[in-house]
Amino acid sequence: MKNRIITIHTNDTPVSLKTKRLLAKKLEGSGFIVSESLEGDSELIVCIGGDGTFLEGIHKFDFPKIPFIGINTGHLGFFQEINPNQLADFIFHYKTGKYRLQALSTVKATVINDNDECFEHIGLNEIVIRGELSHPVHLNISIGGSFIERFSGDGILVATPAGSTAYNYSLGGSIVDPRLKLMQVTPIAPMDTTAYRSFTSSILLPCDLSLGVIPEYVTKHGIKITTDHLEYNYNDIRHINVEFSDKVVNLLRFENYDFWTKVKSKFL
Template sequence: MDNRRNLFFYYPQEDELESQLKPLFELAKKNRFNLVEDPKEANIIISVGGDGNFLQVVRKTGFRQDCLYMGISRSNEAGLYCDFSLDNYDEMVNAIMSEELEVRRFPIIDVNINGEATFQCLNEASIRSTIIKTIVIDVFIDDNHFERFRGDGLIVATPTGSTGYNKSTHGAVIDPKIPCFQISEIASINNNRYRTLGSSFVLDKERKLKLEVLQDGNDYPIVGLDNEAYSIRNIKDLTITLSDKIVKTVKLKNNSYWDRVKRTFL
């Protein structure tokens, strides 16, 4: 068995989707690809079902550095991580066979909580209040105090995550070729008593961001890591840096990140 041609498919277990995927499975086998049931055996991991599913499979497989990820969207789903459509699987297999593909490398962030556990994020990390009360966070850049934030929360987005939650809070859309991360505010309070920058800002890959939560009764905030949410007791701080890891995805040569941004938003 040629391990370089091992495919693992990750998708919702739905009867209609299963029937749609059968021709793709047969076409892959016909072209000498091996379908494996364990993602650890795959060198190409394929997500079917839009960006949410793509984020989920990257997380569930541990942000693997020794394989490629591929996204396939369905007609009713958004897919900024998905270069391929389930409606055109012939085109997808032909592109693979004729090598009309390139590898895209997406930066990710490391999120350390309370100096104990570290998580990776491909899209964004967020910290938000869970009660009808503002959360107060001291923001440090490279251990230097920058501001005291008071509001609903903060978002720390990767370049690819800049088009999601971050964009909805008026953050900038960033080219994923730039190794950086962006911090955006969620409903900050700005008046004569409280003052923040009031806009998103971008940090270089060498910077370290630390968010210290003031323990004033809002001690159970929600921490979002991509599309998963955690309520962690007594969160004291989050330390966020750009990771040494990347996520390698398969892309069509004629389909750039900005092509997909244009199709999605314009």
């Protein structure tokens, strides 16, 4: 019989570590092998913590094809599917196949510097382009190869539908049903004066269009690119291209999951 391996990723809070020990005991009692690393034949990744721990696990394991499920021991827990008191129910539903997979799109930023070096960054929630040390930036923005505007402000955020309820929502962006495949470009503290004219509301783009960004270096400060929780600083960017990635994150969802019910319970 093939070994059934489940990988567990957790933060180091006492409640998460306690939940991890209890879950590992229950899984092993149900015939599973528990691992903290991503074995070649792991069939599921369980993230114990909050949304930050969930995103950390996705990046740690480099957006694998195998599905994730979250156990919420944090605060908001929007991605997390179950609570620590539902471990037995989770194992039963998983073993009996009473679940479905929710495929979440990701967004990719390709950065080209003055030396023609190329760097790629992928985010499940969003990619943020802003100035270092909170300095304002001037960004020449194009959509599908057509110039749109010279944006001035703190920066821009490009969110996936999954990330529309995160930082994007705090900036006044729209909540988007994850069944829609689109990118949302939301300005961060845009300047809209007689000297600087910038869009002040979100822009929605279909999945086949890309966003081009060319920074203007009017000061010595560089550009910071953030993908979910990870930060990268550049001082010599020639061009940034933001588009949908071909990587997909599969979330395990039980039969009673509904996106808008989740939104209501977490935000209203």
